[in-house]
Amino acid sequence: MLLVTGGAGYIGSHFVKTYLDTHPQAQVVVVDDLSEGHREALAFSDRIRFIQEDIGNVEGMIQVLQSQGIEAIVHFAASCYVGESQTNPTKYFQNNVVKTLNLFKAMDQAGVKRIVFSSTCATYGNPVRMPLDETHPQNPINIYGLTKLMIEQALRGYCETLGWSAFALRYFNAAGADESGLIGELHDPETHLIPLVLRAAQGKSKAIDIYGEDYDTPDGTCIRDYIHVTDLAHAHIKALEKLQASTGFDAINLGTTHGASVKEIIAICGEVTGKPIPVNVAGRRPGDPPRLVANADKALNVLGWKTQFDLRTIIRTAWAWEEGGKYATDRLTASHA
Numbered sequence: 001m002l003l004v005t006g007g008a009g010y011i012g013s014h015f016v017k018t019y020l021d022t023h024p025q026a027q028v029v030v031v032d033d034l035s036e037g038h039r040e041a042l043a044f045s046d047r048i049r050f051i052q053e054d055i056g057n058v059e060g061m062i063q064v065l066q067s068q069g070i071e072a073i074v075h076f077a078a079s080c081y082v083g084e085s086q087t088n089p090t091k092y093f094q095n096n097v098v099k100t101l102n103l104f105k106a107m108d109q110a111g112v113k114r115i116v117f118s119s120t121c122a123t124y125g126n127p128v129r130m131p132l133d134e135t136h137p138q139n140p141i142n143i144y145g146l147t148k149l150m151i152e153q154a155l156r157g158y159c160e161t162l163g164w165s166a167f168a169l170r171y172f173n174a175a176g177a178d179e180s181g182l183i184g185e186l187h188d189p190e191t192h193l194i195p196l197v198l199r200a201a202q203g204k205s206k207a208i209d210i211y212g213e214d215y216d217t218p219d220g221t222c223i224r225d226y227i228h229v230t231d232l233a234h235a236h237i238k239a240l241e242k243l244q245a246s247t248g249f250d251a252i253n254l255g256t257t258h259g260a261s262v263k264e265i266i267a268i269c270g271e272v273t274g275k276p277i278p279v280n281v282a283g284r285r286p287g288d289p290p291r292l293v294a295n296a297d298k299a300l301n302v303l304g305w306k307t308q309f310d311l312r313t314i315i316r317t318a319w320a321w322e323e324g325g326k327y328a329t330d331r332l333t334a335s336h337a
């Protein structure tokens with residue numbers, strides 16, 4: 001049986017949906033404390049055993065691992081706001097480091113040795129070369145990235161000493177929504193560019209802020225690597241398959257290698273929505289490199305994985321989610337019919 005921590009969150013719920021869609025006989029166990037996630041995000045299937053629990057509760061997690069017959073874990077649960085990690089580092093060290101180490105303690109005691117961990121390109125810090133490959137130095141410039149790097153290193157230690165098998169998947173910018181429209185991105189507060197641009201298109205905000213248009217990029221705005229959340233989910237499935245046949249630790253980038261600028265995103269959002277998008281050009285934010293894109297060769301070579309969804313599909317599905325009323329009860333009920 002597979003355990004998904006943080007499965008009521010954005011990426012976790014898309015992983016659960018994609019996993020169940022591609023494994024028609026399977027069930028999954030989800031542990032989430034609902035600190036950020038949404039119970040409705042898992043209403044699309046009755047093959048989900050949902051347990052509201054904190055991953056930091058060692059006794060509770062041992063009980064879950066043993067009673068549910070857990071063989072492998074996909075670990076999404078974490079606090080994920082870079083800005084908040086700088087103002088409240090204690091929250092991030094506690095939730096992302098201490099509680100994840102508690103999860104590892106429970107795994108050790110319950111004899112669970114396989115895990116896929118959500119890491120991030122924020123572990124690299126300021127780029128010294130581009131695109132970023134997995135051997136790029138890891139010098140995070142914020143507490144969030146540091147907490148993820150600390151867990152990567154702990155996992156490597158567990159693999160070397162106790163024979164665990166683990167992948168740290170370093171995501172670039174997750175975006176988009178499941179094609180069904182049943183689930184999508186719902187963070188509070190939302191800090192990600194695409195939902196913010198779409199909300200400006202809906203008139204829910206006055207304008208989208210562009211932080212600097214004088215960077216050394218073709219249109220002067222920052223370039224980031226956007227990856228469809230369902231593509232991310234498929235990479236986790238490939239990683240789980242690979243873990244069944246191998247031990248040891250490996251870290252793999254999940255990105256597209258392309259990248260798009262802020263102005264390109266706004267332009268495509270304008271085309272997809274058919275609405276004008278008011279912009280407000282603000283100053284640069286400290287710590288924003290001009291270009292952050294993945295070298296994704298290793299994901300192809302090791303996992304046999306590459307992205308299938310392009311930027312327009314990312315924005316089209318995100319728009320359908322924003323316009324569809326989010327976790328609308330009538331659509332969730334219909335999916336069970």
Ligand SMILES: NC(=O)c1ccc[n+]([C@@H]2O[C@H](COP(=O)([O-])OP(=O)(O)OC[C@H]3O[C@@H](n4cnc5c(N)ncnc54)[C@H](O)[C@@H]3O)[C@@H](O)[C@H]2O)c1
Pocket residue numbers: 005006007008009010011012031032033034035036037038053054055056075076077078079080095099118119120121170171172173174175186187
């Ligand atoms: N969204 C991105 O672009 C992105 C990029 C890189 C890495 N990541 C990583 O991917 C993972 C998922 O991100 P997301 O955007 O889906 O975030 P999210 O906030 O939507 O999901 C995280 C989930 O974990 C749960 N959670 C948090 N602490 C918990 C705890 N102690 N016990 C149990 N559940 C807990 C929350 O309730 C939430 O449902 C995170 O680890 C994040 O760091 C995300």
